[in-house]
Amino acid sequence: MASEFQPAGDQPKAIADLCEHIENGIHHQTLLGVTGSGKTFTMAQVIQQLNLPSLILAPNKTLAAQLFSEFKQLFPSNAVEYFVSYYDYYQPEAYVPSSDTFIEKDASINEHIEQMR
Missing domain, CATH: 3.40.50.300 (P-loop containing nucleotide triphosphate hydrolases)
Known part of the structure; x- marks a missing residue:
């Protein structure tokens, strides 16, 4: 060290x-x-x-x-x-049985970080 x-x-x-x-x-x-x-x-x-x-x-x-x-x-x-992840925001798809609600996948990719990958 x-x-x-x-x-x-x-x-x-x-x-x-x-x-x-x-x-x-x-x-x-x-x-x-x-x-x-x-x-x-x-x-x-x-x-x-x-x-x-x-x-x-x-x-x-x-x-x-x-x-x-x-x-x-x-x-x-x-x-x-x-x-680091190139996502600024990520919401996986999900199902909420109590309200019978389906949540679609949503994501926001940081283009600057994506360019460095």
């Missing part, structure tokens, strides 16, 4: 606890922190210590791009990939 920083404050304990729980089979954990508190750096430390393939999910394309950039810098010698 390439970083001039070392874990500080609550980070060492969080890293140790997360690693210990994962090694003991507890795979569903939550890391809470305010913006700028070092959650990404903490998770990068966990990924480095456990040396396991990792999948990072983001709720939106902006955060996905930010996380990709940060992990690419933190792991310059590792494969860091980035995938």
Whole structure:
């Protein structure tokens, strides 16, 4: 991992606890922190210590791009990939039995992202 920083404050304990729980089979954990508190750096430390393939999910394309950039810098010698859906909006077809309603599939494709695929 390439970083001039070392874990500080609550980070060492969080890293140790997360690693210990994962090694003991507890795979569903939550890391809470305010913006700028070092959650990404903490998770990068966990990924480095456990040396396991990792999948990072983001709720939106902006955060996905930010996380990709940060992990690419933190792991310059590792494969860091980035995938976003080209859909801006997607509603699968559905049937609501209680109202006997059929909802047709609807989608909006982001043309700019589609061009980059």
